[in-house]
Amino acid sequence: MKDHAQLSETFNEDEPRVNWHDETLWFVRQKRDKAAHGIPEWEQLRETASQIKNNVLSNLSEYLVQFEEQAKQNGITVHWAADAAEHNKIVYGILQQNGVQQMVKSKSMLTEECHLNEYLKEQGIDVTDTDLGERIVQLAEEPPSHIVLPCIHWKKEEIGVLFHKHLGTPEGNADPQLLTHAARLNLREFFLTRRVALTGVNFAIAETGEFVVCTNEGNADMGAHLADVHIACMGMEKIIPERKHLGVFLRLLARSATGQPVTTYSSHFKKPARNQEIHIVIVDNGRSKQLGRADFRNSLKCIRCAACFNTCPVYRRSGGHSYHTAIAGPIGSILAPNLDMKQYADLPFASTLCGSCSNVCPVKIDIHEQLYKWRQVLVQEGYAPAAKTAAMKGMGFTLSNPGAFNVAGKAGRWVVKNVPFLVNNRFNAWYKQRDMPEAPKESFTEWYKKNKAE
Amino acid sequence: MSSRENILAAVKSNQPAFVGAPVIPHFAQGEINLVEKYGTVLSGIGGKLYLVETHNQVLDILQTDFFGPAKRVVSNLGYLSAMAESYTSDANPHSFKNVDLFVVESRLAVAENGAVWVTDQEIPQRALPFITQHLAAIVHKNDIVATMHDAYDKIANFDYGFATFIAGPSKTADIEQSLVLGAHGARTMTVFVVG
Numbered sequence: 001m002k003d004h005a006q007l008s009e010t011f012n013e014d015e016p017r018v019n020w021h022d023e024t025l026w027f028v029r030q031k032r033d034k035a036a037h038g039i040p041e042w043e044q045l046r047e048t049a050s051q052i053k054n055n056v057l058s059n060l061s062e063y064l065v066q067f068e069e070q071a072k073q074n075g076i077t078v079h080w081a082a083d084a085a086e087h088n089k090i091v092y093g094i095l096q097q098n099g100v101q102q103m104v105k106s107k108s109m110l111t112e113e114c115h116l117n118e119y120l121k122e123q124g125i126d127v128t129d130t131d132l133g134e135r136i137v138q139l140a141e142e143p144p145s146h147i148v149l150p151c152i153h154w155k156k157e158e159i160g161v162l163f164h165k166h167l168g169t170p171e172g173n174a175d176p177q178l179l180t181h182a183a184r185l186n187l188r189e190f191f192l193t194r195r196v197a198l199t200g201v202n203f204a205i206a207e208t209g210e211f212v213v214c215t216n217e218g219n220a221d222m223g224a225h226l227a228d229v230h231i232a233c234m235g236m237e238k239i240i241p242e243r244k245h246l247g248v249f250l251r252l253l254a255r256s257a258t259g260q261p262v263t264t265y266s267s268h269f270k271k272p273a274r275n276q277e278i279h280i281v282i283v284d285n286g287r288s289k290q291l292g293r294a295d296f297r298n299s300l301k302c303i304r305c306a307a308c309f310n311t312c313p314v315y316r317r318s319g320g321h322s323y324h325t326a327i328a329g330p331i332g333s334i335l336a337p338n339l340d341m342k343q344y345a346d347l348p349f350a351s352t353l354c355g356s357c358s359n360v361c362p363v364k365i366d367i368h369e370q371l372y373k374w375r376q377v378l379v380q381e382g383y384a385p386a387a388k389t390a391a392m393k394g395m396g397f398t399l400s401n402p403g404a405f406n407v408a409g410k411a412g413r414w415v416v417k418n419v420p421f422l423v424n425n426r427f428n429a430w431y432k433q434r435d436m437p438e439a440p441k442e443s444f445t446e447w448y449k450k451n452k453a454e
Numbered sequence: 455m456s457s458r459e460n461i462l463a464a465v466k467s468n469q470p471a472f473v474g475a476p477v478i479p480h481f482a483q484g485e486i487n488l489v490e491k492y493g494t495v496l497s498g499i500g501g502k503l504y505l506v507e508t509h510n511q512v513l514d515i516l517q518t519d520f521f522g523p524a525k526r527v528v529s530n531l532g533y534l535s536a537m538a539e540s541y542t543s544d545a546n547p548h549s550f551k552n553v554d555l556f557v558v559e560s561r562l563a564v565a566e567n568g569a570v571w572v573t574d575q576e577i578p579q580r581a582l583p584f585i586t587q588h589l590a591a592i593v594h595k596n597d598i599v600a601t602m603h604d605a606y607d608k609i610a611n612f613d614y615g616f617a618t619f620i621a622g623p624s625k626t627a628d629i630e631q632s633l634v635l636g637a638h639g640a641r642t643m644t645v646f647v648v649g
């Protein structure tokens with residue numbers, strides 16, 4: 001199987017496209033900055049959110065029980081799934097009970113993680129993704145490449161061709177307005193004919209047993225309110241203690257994700273409507289294990305805003321599919337090795353450790369530090385990619401030995417200036433498809449020494 | 455043991471030592487004109503604001519400025535009965551698929567993000583604000599609060615079956631980050647601030 005470096009190499013073959021991808025995501029990052037800077041108490045909000053999540057993780061078993069109790073009292077059926085397979089079986093079971101072969105689904109990264117669509121397809125169930133971006137990648141038979149912007153890697157002209165083929169839009173038309181409208185008309189038919197709707201969950205409130213689903217498109221609500229059965233799937237870390245805590249998280253989520261003050265819809269589902277059923281599936285799938293890893297448990301505080309994706313220089317220039325896991329980007333690179341160290345050993349190395357992710361994270365996860373710690377674990381356990389291990393050993397040596405660092409620096413600059421092909425070669429994954437920066441004539445240390453003496 | 459017991463046992467043995475939840479600080483917003491702020495934010499997210507003094511003005515504006523007479527308008531508000539059909543909670547939600555305009559009163563709006571809050575008390579038919587082509591909400595100016603914290607202070611432990619914040623028309627930017635209004639929900643949102 002190809003690793004992140006090899007997959008990014010493919011992504012990097014088309015340089016103008018990589019630049020476009022990079023710039024589009026940077027634009028989203030800038031919108032986030034503007035929204036965050038508009039809130040004077042932003043840093044206090046992040047700190048509060050982080051502390052609420054600390055409380056959640058420290059009391060999760062009690063909160064889960066409380067949530068279940070309240071939800072049941074509200075007339076909701078609660079299911080528990082230890083892993084992806086059990087989750088998929090539960091969803092299929094509900095469909096079977098209702099004698100249903102078709103369903104609509106709004107965005108749920110958990111179901112991507114569990115590969116629900118593939119599983120249901122094998123059982124002969126027809127699933128229609130209704131988020132526009134997810135619909136696009138579904139028609140293209142691809143997974144999403146970003147947790148908030150699923151088709152961020154697609155150009156509008158390509159979507160025009162795809163929609164011409166599947167929805168009959170005029171050939172050669174790539175107008176986002178027209179394409180969106182075509183999808184709206186097409187998906188209305190699905191909303192009006194599907195008896196089961198599946199949604200994700202953004203927040204589940206232990207105190208009240210209600211859950212909140214946030215969308216801009218309104219697809220979760222269209223699905224849920226027009227179906228007889230609403231299935232809501234949640235990772236168990238989605239719990240927050242009290243309703244009032246939503247004030248903190250809803251202020252942070254959309255601003256961090258897209259720079260909007262809040263998503264268009266923040267829908268609170270507490271009790272089923274007349275003649276309707278609501279099922280909640282609470283999923284573990286490795287989360288309880290991650291909770292036990294002191295160095296990595298903070299990753300469970302994630303609210304899936306994707307700010308860390310948009311700011312990450314590696315993500316922006318390698319694309320979501322290079323991460324070969326449902327949740328890409330910096331946070332995905334922490335979550336994936338928990339599930340399978342061998343398969344995802346490359347991901348914690350797909351980072352410059354610049355720390356930008358940790359700076360934007362609305363729940364203050366120490367993302368880059370956890371990536372660094374995963375590298376140690378993976379090296380110790382013997383899973384680290386060979387090239388990276390050698391590079392890391394070199395790095396460890398220089399970092400613990402300033403003398404060697406100076407020499408290596410001097411030698412390095414000499415190499416870059418005189419034999420650039422040596423650095424710019426296939427052993428140096430991060431310089432692929434890019435020219436090495438011009439070497440400064442002297443390093444800061446050399447400059448400082450000289451100038452101090454003068 | 456069932457999955458439930460296994461999961462809860464694993465979580466219990468792996469969760470770190472208990473730390474309490476923080477007190478949410480009071481974030482004072484200073485002197486702001488809530489109506490003005492609400493209007494600015496709402497137009498920023500693609501909504502439209504009217505300041506009115508009476509409910510009759512709402513009817514006038516909806517009938518003349520906003521909407522032609524031949525369309526299907528749904529609302530349970532008495533003062534709109536001249537233009538709107540009423541509905542009951544036991545109607546089939548699919549029967550609203552050709553609604554052009556739905557009008558609802560909200561008792562809570564949020565200046566910092568342009569949202570109005572509606573519960574199944576105001577929308578006994580949950581699908582209506584989403585399935586309609588156009589949405590109009592009416593809110594009294596004294597019911598606008600500054601932040602989401604203030605909003606949840608007001609909501610407190612009110613018991614609803616379903617409730618939602620709606621902030622502007624439905625939208626998407628999934629195609630190359632170009633903003634398009636009218637994804638799956640209402641294509642426009644108009645808010646009348648009364649008082």
Ligand code: SF4
Binds near residue numbers: 301360364365367
């Ligand atoms: S880790 Fe933080 S920044 Fe990244 S998606 Fe999760 S909450 Fe957002």
